[in-house]
Amino acid sequence: MERVAVIGASMTQFGQREDEWILDLLAEAGLECLEDAGVDATDVEHLYVSNMASGEFEGQTGVMNALAQDIDAVPAYTQRIDQTSSSGGAGIYAAWQSVASGASEMTLLVGGEKMTHKTTGESTDVIASLTHPVEYKTGVTLPSFAGLTARHYLERFDAPRESLAKVAVKNHENGVDNPHAQFRKEIDEETALESPIVADPLRLYDFCPITDGSAALMLCPESVAQEYTDDYALITGIDGATDTHVVHEREDPTVMGGVVESGKGAYEMSGLGPDDIDVAELHDMFTILEFLQMEGLGFAEQGEAWKLVAEGYTETDGELPINTSGGLKSKGHPLGASGVAQGVEIYEQLVGEAGPRQVEAETGLCCNVGGFGNCVITTIMEAAR
């Protein structure tokens, strides 16, 4: 079977996009990705849209079909992919499958979400409904899961409260260099530590914001990629896995089974291991999640990730830069777009287009977490150069 290549990427400005709605955002990223890849819209065979909830957020469904017409890709086959907050990663997996199966020789994946026109309460209602009713109907929302998990982690592994703040500080620092990030401002540890409590011990700066935005990737077989460019990336490992949907039934709250299983699958497929990864984008919806993914993916032993972060191991000039894009924390988290944007960052790092964020990398990994680890997708890319 031929290997699957990524030949183009784009993302819109993330943040509060007052004048645009979902269809504008999707078209903006889609058109820009076509241009970046040098592909005519008429050559797109499959057009996949990662989007969790345009119906709930805007009363508009069928957005993938509208997009096909908006970017002039009709009669390309379209599909909407929903895997809650990991819809973007699921989109990469679906697009990979479309190419690897031979169904499509050119697949454009566009992820997007429009959320900021809703109040935080309204958005939380939509997002909370992705968990099991036995939990969300008794008030256990995702942020509260994060708070409980963080408290457990800090106590069990004797980690200082500051260790979580360091994740926020690092990712905000990285975001300054990302022109598309929602927040481009450095914060210091004190600011993070003194921000308002949201779900004790987590405070405002432990959480990603609510965001509007869109991102896109162009996938095709390697032989087709070579007709377009010499600088492309290859998806050499990809897998996804669920954990129990009812979060409180998990044996160890610090182990995300979906991270472990999807990571295992992606490593096995690529023939690489954690030590071979040069740069990674992890799903830092909450700061504590960066620790759990580092450990689940084998970048750190259980209970040790916080030490690596404190040592600077995951900074841009460290051994394994994590979230060079700024992560969800400072770049923003438009649900369906986030996993695609992770792929955009890794692609740009591998083809040398990351500008001031550029690190040396021949391999990269992204981990996109749906819900509170309810389903996770891990993708490994390698530079083709």
Place this chain on the structure above:
Amino acid sequence: MERVAVIGASMTQFGQREDEWILDLLAEAGLECLEDAGVDATDVEHLYVSNMASGEFEGQTGVMNALAQDIDAVPAYTQRIDQTSSSGGAGIYAAWQSVASGASEMTLLVGGEKMTHKTTGESTDVIASLTHPVEYKTGVTLPSFAGLTARHYLERFDAPRESLAKVAVKNHENGVDNPHAQFRKEIDEETALESPIVADPLRLYDFCPITDGSAALMLCPESVAQEYTDDYALITGIDGATDTHVVHEREDPTVMGGVVESGKGAYEMSGLGPDDIDVAELHDMFTILEFLQMEGLGFAEQGEAWKLVAEGYTETDGELPINTSGGLKSKGHPLGASGVAQGVEIYEQLVGEAGPRQVEAETGLCCNVGGFGNCVITTIMEAAR
């Protein structure tokens, strides 16, 4: 590349399922399909859920992750597939891709929708939002498109009003033999012709009902299928295609571009043509659509399908039985389930499990229409015996 087989199928009772909600319906079809295929839940690698709008209809998202736990398939990878009213067909395509790409050796596809707890107006609001706002916000809903198209077809091709009623009469007759159908009652032409006007010239009996229900299929590589059974079906052709999202921009309202293009792709892949098809399930959401699909798929010349229906060509004992299941018209149309249920009927016909509906068939085709032909998926299956 190995061929993709279908080794099991199930569907729940379609109709008004007052005591169940979406998760119950999905689990019911999923568990029954596991049993029918003789597959352990722990052997399912990918679990795909075709569902358009559980968030809008029930305020519950993440249903694919809940299902994984409900049927004990964790850590199987999950994804929700939305292609509006053709979500089921899109699910077959996604499941096919998961197996054909080598990503999964056992994919369970479950389609479902829970709708009857909403008023017709509320359901129409959700469904209408799949079309372009320039149309639905001015009041042009899917039924009104159907009325306009039917009027044009009847006048242009000199077809009598009775020709549409004959589709309803035939599909109601077929539905009597389907134990899972929502309506198991024959109707006569007079009843159809005198039923209340909905969108002139179309009347109540030209429309499918609003339905709760779920259906499932089990897909795997052919070599794996042979470990389970000798009686399986093969998906030998499958393709999907969009048409303009803005319906009124199409050149000829009687030609559904998505039907034509997806049919062309499926025929080419299978090496079969319209004359080779023994039985077909078409998307008769509105009676007029059965004509348009017969013509778009090459079963009839443009403007001639109504004559074949009038001659009995598409009845169970005719040359090409269409909608032996009863079709959406009498079986019901729970959006995400409908395309999967089409696949269930063709599978059962090919493996000889269609009971009183059984026809002689070595090949079968299903055509699942999203919106008003905004995106269409055509699937061709062949018996392996």
